[in-house]
Amino acid sequence: MRTAPRRWTALTAVAAAAVLTAGCGGGSGDDAATDGLTVVAGFYPLEWAAERVGGDRASVSSLTPAGAEAHDLELAPRDVAAIGEADLLVYLEGFQPALDEAAGSEAGDAAWNAGDAADLVEGDHHGHAEEKHAEEEHAEDEHGHDHGDEAVDPHFWLDPTRLAAVGDALAERFTELDPDGAAAYEENAAALRADLEELDAEMEAGLATCAVDTLVTSHEAFGYLAERYGLEVVGISGLSPSQEPSPAQQAEIADLVRDRGITTVYSETLVDPAVAETVAEEAGARVAVLDPIEGLTDESAGEDYLQVMRANLATLQEGQSCS
């Protein structure tokens, strides 16, 4: 029942966007008094951060359409053209392969990898490099299945403090391109940081005392969030939702759910809930929905990053039995 209206909504949004684009097409030169920046972002959290930092000096668009799965982005010819024309492409290396390619071939010096400022770590979130090396030998015994240990986890934005660092770095990059905006960019990034630190404090307080500290999710999107707030994350799929788990891996996670007294398994918006539902059913747990905020739709539990993160916090507090 959910599929049909969602598809209809997505098509409507695309149609509306097309009308808007057509309507603005000729007028963009009229109000270019400030000679603002044209910024193309890979997907929603980068778009949102760029909009916040750019304020009214930047025109920001996202390459991932609302409701589309961000990992599997495919670029249309007009997207490639937009990348070529933009003052800056804000992307995340290793997250959207199509964009990694276009960053090199189309954007050149105008490509800006948010991952540098976000301080990305490998998918297992074990901390220091020395520890990690020692643990790699035991990884198979501990987990019994492959987490893609060598792969870098791209999902940094689910830790608000890392997104704030990206905002600060964006302000510096925008200033290089548009020195007249230096004060505005700095002020905007500071306001963004203040909002994100407020959210961070709420999450830290809200998740400080939870009866269950293992987080079982559809794919491994929540490693940075878990690391920040003292939870341990187990992804049913790997770092990308398209990595299908085997029946043996699903059964193993169902065992873990039972063993650790986990009451809630999380499916995700924009990802088929079937895998999470199978594990939950096998283990006698319930399913709740978390939003990895890889895109925003009409069905998102909020209208921007901050609102959806607060909805995630409420979902987690219930699902992990936090007091």
Ligand SMILES: [Zn+2]
């Ligand atoms: Zn993801």
